[in-house]
Amino acid sequence: MLHCGLNIFFLAKLDSDLIEAIDLKVLADENIEIAEKYNFSHLIPPVKFYKELIEEYCMRMDPIKYASLPKYAISAKQRIQNHLSYKLGSALIENSKSILGYIRMPFVLSYIRDKHKKDQLAYEAKMKKNPNLTLPPLTSYLDYKEALKEKECFTYKLGEAFIKAYKAWYKGGLIMFLFKIQKIKLKGDRI
Structure with missing residues (x-):
């Protein structure tokens, strides 16, 4: 008894003489009728209809998830938090909580x-290569008003004051900065 598996089928070399070239375009144009006893198309569900039905259901159940996506990848608030003033202010606040922090x-x-500074240089290099990647102005973002509030927060103001003081360190800017902190704190409490 001879036994052959699928591997023989895949290893067999086909002669081009034995195979007729099948033209798929002609086959697609032909009207093929399937006998009633072999027609099982009633078993295939209308997939497109079910897909639309499921999408409509999901939109009703979770409208926020299927709402239109924001216009830009990052928000204006995130861009403000990426400013040097905000980063320094945040670090000043975080490290002022312990002696080791000081x-x-x-x-x-x-x-x-x-x-x-390194990130800024990398961004500028990217802009030289592809000017289409430039970030739009803050005013064009949907959360622009939120970003303005973020710019007025204590963290941002503290970082801004530190940068000004550091630029004038030889005039006693860092000593004046200590007094400026209290002013900023009082202004922030009134708002």
Whole structure:
């Protein structure tokens, strides 16, 4: 008894003489009638109809998920939080909670400044290669008003004041910064 498996089928070499070239375009144009006893098309469900039905159901159950996507990948608020002022202000607040934080604060601030500068240079290099990647103005974002509030927050103002003080360190800017913190804090409490 001879036994052959599927591997023989796949290893067999076909001669081009034995195979007729089948033209698929002609086959598609031909009207093929299937005998009633072999017609099982009633078993295939109307997939397109069910897909539309499921999508409509999902939209009713979770309208937020299927709402139109935001216009831009990042929000205006995230762009404000990516400013150097906000990053430095956040680091100042975070590191002022412990003595160890005060000790490592100059290193953290220096690291943030250097990293921000490196990121800016990388962004500018990308813009030179592909000007289409430039970020749109903040006013064109949907959450622009929220971003303006973020710009007025204590964290951003603190970072802004630190940058000004650091630029004038030789005039005693860092000492004046300590007094400026109290002013910013009082202004923030009134708002």
